[in-house]
Amino acid sequence: MSAIRLLVLGAVRQHGRAHGYQVRNDLEYWGAHEWSNAKPGSIYHALKQMAKQGMLIAHEIAPSTVGGPPRTEYEITEKGTEEYLTLLRESLTSYDQKPDVLSAALGFVVDLGRDEALELLEERVRGIEEWRTAVTEHYVPDDGPGQLGHIGEIMNFWVHSADSGAEWTRGLIQRIKGGAYTFAGEGEPFVGVLPEGEKNPYSTGEAHPEDAE
Amino acid sequence: MSAIRLLVLGAVRQHGRAHGYQVRNDLEYWGAHEWSNAKPGSIYHALKQMAKQGMLIAHEIAPSTVGGPPRTEYEITEKGTEEYLTLLRESLTSYDQKPDVLSAALGFVVDLGRDEALELLEERVRGIEEWRTAVTEHYVPDDGPGQLGHIGEIMNFWVHSADSGAEWTRGLIQRIKGGAYTFAGEGEPFVGVLPEGEKNPYSTGEAHPEDAE
DNA sequence: GAACTGGTAGTCAAGTTTGAGTAACGAGGA
DNA sequence: TCCTCGTTACTCAAACTTGACTACCAGTTC
Numbered sequence: 342m343s344a345i346r347l348l349v350l351g352a353v354r355q356h357g358r359a360h361g362y363q364v365r366n367d368l369e370y371w372g373a374h375e376w377s378n379a380k381p382g383s384i385y386h387a388l389k390q391m392a393k394q395g396m397l398i399a400h401e402i403a404p405s406t407v408g409g410p411p412r413t414e415y416e417i418t419e420k421g422t423e424e425y426l427t428l429l430r431e432s433l434t435s436y437d438q439k440p441d442v443l444s445a446a447l448g449f450v451v452d453l454g455r456d457e458a459l460e461l462l463e464e465r466v467r468g469i470e471e472w473r474t475a476v477t478e479h480y481v482p483d484d485g486p487g488q489l490g491h492i493g494e495i496m497n498f499w500v501h502s503a504d505s506g507a508e509w510t511r512g513l514i515q516r517i518k519g520g521a522y523t524f525a526g527e528g529e530p531f532v533g534v535l536p537e538g539e540k541n542p543y544s545t546g547e548a549h550p551e552d553a554e
Numbered sequence: 555m556s557a558i559r560l561l562v563l564g565a566v567r568q569h570g571r572a573h574g575y576q577v578r579n580d581l582e583y584w585g586a587h588e589w590s591n592a593k594p595g596s597i598y599h600a601l602k603q604m605a606k607q608g609m610l611i612a613h614e615i616a617p618s619t620v621g622g623p624p625r626t627e628y629e630i631t632e633k634g635t636e637e638y639l640t641l642l643r644e645s646l647t648s649y650d651q652k653p654d655v656l657s658a659a660l661g662f663v664v665d666l667g668r669d670e671a672l673e674l675l676e677e678r679v680r681g682i683e684e685w686r687t688a689v690t691e692h693y694v695p696d697d698g699p700g701q702l703g704h705i706g707e708i709m710n711f712w713v714h715s716a717d718s719g720a721e722w723t724r725g726l727i728q729r730i731k732g733g734a735y736t737f738a739g740e741g742e743p744f745v746g747v748l749p750e751g752e753k754n755p756y757s758t759g760e761a762h763p764e765d766a767e
Numbered sequence: 768g769a770a771c772t773g774g775t776a777g778t779c780a781a782g783t784t785t786g787a788g789t790a791a792c793g794a795g796g797a
Numbered sequence: 798t799c800c801t802c803g804t805t806a807c808t809c810a811a812a813c814t815t816g817a818c819t820a821c822c823a824g825t826t827c
Contacts, residue, residue, distance in 0.1 A: 343813080362776050371705060376651065376712065383814055385777065390812080411821095412776060438589060438653050440715060447707045490744035491735040492584060494660045498722060499589065502653060505718035509711060522704040531703035556783080575806050596784055598807065603782085623791055623806050771826075777819085784813070792805080797798100 344377045344445035347432055349387045350425040351449045353397065353417050355532060360402070360412040361385050371448055377441040388415055396421030429453065433461040436469045438502060451531065455517065455524040462514050469507040473500060557590045557658035560645055562600045563638040564662045566610065566630050568745060573615070573625040574598050584661055590654035601628055609634030642666065646674040649682045651715060664744065668730065668737040675727050682720040686713060 352364040359367075365384050373379040392399045397415045417425070430453075432446035450458050477500065489496075516522075523531050565577040572580075578597050586592040605612040610628045630638070643666075645659035663671050690713065702709075729735075736744050 345813085360776080365776090371708065376708075378814065380815070381777075382779085382816075386813070440651050440653075440711070444708045444711060447711060448705055450707075451704050491664050492661055492744075494663075494726060495584065495589075495657045498653070498657060498660060501722045502715075502718065505715065509714045512714075513707065531705075558783085573806080578806090591784065593785070594807075595786075595809085599783070623789095625806060769827090772824085774823090775821080777821105779818080780815100781817105782813105782815075785811085787809090787811105789808070790806085793803095795800105795802090797800085 342428075342431075342437075342439075342442065344373075344432070344439075344441045345379060345383050345387045346391065347425070347428040347442070347445045347449070348373055348377065348379050349384060349391070350396065350417060350421055350428070351445075351452070353388075353415050354422065354425060354452075358400075358414050358416045360414045361388055362412065364388070373445070373448075376444055388413075391421065396424050426452075430461055433458070434464045434468060436465060436472055436503065436506065438499065451522055451524050453525055455527065458524060459514060459517055462510055462517070466507050466510050466514075469503050469510070473503050473507075476500070555641075555644075555650075555652075555655065557586075557645070557652075557654045558592060558596050558600045559604065560638070560641040560655070560658045560662070561586055561590065561592050562597060562604070563609065563630060563634055563641070564658075564665070566601075566628050567635065567638060567665075571613070571627050571629045573627045574601055575625065577601070586658070586661075589657055601626075604634065609637050639665075643674055646671070647677045647681060649678060649685055649716065649719065651712065664735055664737050666738055668740065671737060672727060672730055675723055675730070679720050679723050679727075682716050682723070686716050686720075689713065 348368055349364055352367045353359045355367070356363060361381075361384055365379075365381055368374060368377075368379040368384070388397065388399075391397045392415065396418055398418055400414045400416065402412055402414050429446055429449055432442045433450065435442075453461070476496065523529065561581055562577055565580045566572045568580070569576060574594075574597060578592075578594055581587060581590075581592040581597070601610065601612075604610045605628065609631055611631055613627045613629065615625055615627050642659055642662050645655045646663065648655075666674070689709065736742065
């Protein structure tokens with residue numbers, strides 16, 4: 342599962358109604374084009390696809406108000422909201438060593454209640470620990486790990502990453518328990534959206550930390 | 555860049571000559587179908603594509619020797635070997651937070667000389683450190699990190715992952731410096747390939763650590 | 768007032784990935 | 798002898814991703 346659907350649904354939902362370019366800008370504001378596949382083509386594709394599947398409604402809007410071609414605005418449906426919450430919960434709990442999925446979910450975690458977020462993150466930690474046990478038991482040959490030669494470093498790397506991920510998650514749990522951030526039902530939510538009319542300092546093609554790819 | 559080309563080229567190269575199913579089995583033996591996109595469709599696609607691009611030669615072989623449909627054997631070309639080494643070097647040095655690419659490269663790291671491997675890994679560490687500096691300078695708003703709200707946790711997560719990745723890489727460097735593993739030009743290489751005729755204990759659809767996805 | 772620049776908004780073809788499906792063959796049982 | 802089952806080996810359509818490209822308009826410059 343890629344992060345694109347979660348990102349797009351979440352962005353549309355934050356606006357109430359948004360067109361593709363707006364979603365794209367929001368996601369670039371988060372740096373999402375650098376750590377996920379949230380690039381224009383994927384965004385527009387996801388919007389169309391999810392409109393076809395009834396998660397979004399497409400409103401054909403005539404010419405743009407600020408120049409440029411006409412645009413299509415999207416609105417999230419009930420079904421889309423359900424899908425959004427499902428994806429969000431899954432992305433927070435599942436440990437699949439795809440950092441982009443977790444990153445995307447972090448951006449929306451405050452859409453849940455504080456208690457639920459904590460529960461999901463604790464489940465995440467449990468999941469990682471179980472995965473670690475299973476994988477070390479299963480992939481270590483009967484005649485000891487030495488048999489694997491350098492191939493064993495692959496597993497070593499996974500396990501190291503898992504441990505580090507668990508540790509980080511525990512830290513996040515502590516911060517949330519300590520009252521950090523504003524969750525659903527706790528008053529004016531923090532919205533990671535560009536103020537109307539402001540220039541995006543993080544948009545594409547800028548002097549950015551060079552992508553290491 | 556996905557890990558599939560590196561994995562396929564490396565697997566074919568290890569055999570000298572291999573057909574798709576053999577590659578698939580090798581990769582499953584490594585658990586690659588769990589941590590990368592090395593699934594049948596992708597493997598066969600990559601083989602065909604790279605044959606078209608002159609990195610592999612396809613030999614049409616008549617019926618299989620052990621039952622099943624006729625199979626195509628592939629052999630790596632000069633161009634393919636160059637591509638392979640380029641990918642391998644890039645994957646070892648570049649920090650792009652895609653763990654599957656590094657994992658794949660670990661499986662083949664011994665195809666390089668010990669000194670070169672060490673150099674590349676040290677470059678990797680430097681790369682991570684630079685990335686960290688750039689990203690923390692660039693993404694922290696002028697009025698302090700608090701402005702970002704929970705969105706800041708995304709960056710926090712990246713930075714934590716980067717630090718942990720750097721630490722792990724330093725450990726690997728120490729192990730290699732300490733004489734671990736057999737590198738190119740150091741005698742009989744370790745080959746992570748199933749012994750002829752042996753059953754793969756890690757193949758698809760088995761009782762495996764459940765994929766967390 | 769014509770040409771240029773830059774932002775807005777999106778399209779498209781080519782390539783890649785996924786997951787399910789197909790086909791050939793041998794072994795073993797009824 | 799026929800039938801089924803498991804293994805071997807690969808195919809395919811549908812979905813997704815990528816990167817480059819197009820088109821529109823406003824404001825500025827010459």
